[in-house]
Amino acid sequence: MGCEYVAVALRGNQQNMERYRTSSVVCLSKGLGASIGSVIVGAELHCKGKDSEDNFRGWNEAANAKIFSKGLNKIKGLRADVASVETNIVYFEVLKGSQITALKLGKIMKEHGILLMPDSSSRFRIVIHHQVFASDVEYTI
Template identity: 45%
Template structure:
């Protein structure tokens, strides 16, 4: 009988912590579309400080944040965006743009100091329930705020969500390095299992992919079903049927 579930499908399946739920319940709120929500303002100021930028803007999703950023940067009709063929936005977001950062033992403001804008997902490794924050210059964020409203991303008492995001930033950033080390150890263990293959050198964050080798006599779907019976949840990689991706 399974008494505990280990969910490795994705880091997007995390649940809000007790501290996040308490912060959400007690958040001071107002109309953020009008610029009056104090919790949203405090969160955006803190994110701008952490990232070493002038201003920040909370948006509902990474896809919207990426699209807004592209529209601000490419404000002349006919502009082009150059991407790598394995770019996250090319594969998963059908044309959105994403700047992905991680805990590499380097202050984050140093990692992004050369970037004009940065999109930070709050609901993945940081574990907030929803949202992304864009950071950049005051001029950039002013334009981004107008586009957010145009795209339907303006929310009224959004401080309820920003309160959880603030807790995530304050409590979970320090845990990322350990999370990444655990993923590396996990990848090394998987690589010792007959029939599985992991490129251990590619595991730098909390994402682990492994391949099922030919001759293993099991499909990725069958493997996921088998381990689920033991309380372990995995997710086959959509683009590569014989590959499974894990997000801790």
């Protein structure tokens, strides 16, 4: 939960809450639901390095879409064009000769709370929402 939501829930002041933090992530897409991106603000040491990059992925829809498309390509019978993923939208195909049909895949995923949008009889479109984190992407794959 973001600091601004906690401040509202507790009827507190966000500025008072922020002074105890070493960094903040400002997600520019929260109100828009669009893949605009986020900004990390804080001490240089805290905002650099692999750990901060891994944590930041949870806030970045386009990065999660890339992770998702790469993961799809590890699944036999599915194919995504990773190079074409530039936003939070991923298209992927159920290949001919696969052991699963697109219809069956859609039903199975829905049973697990994951909605796929069929684009054709063998192609899906999935949109990585701004509240979807890297851990959600890993669960889906």
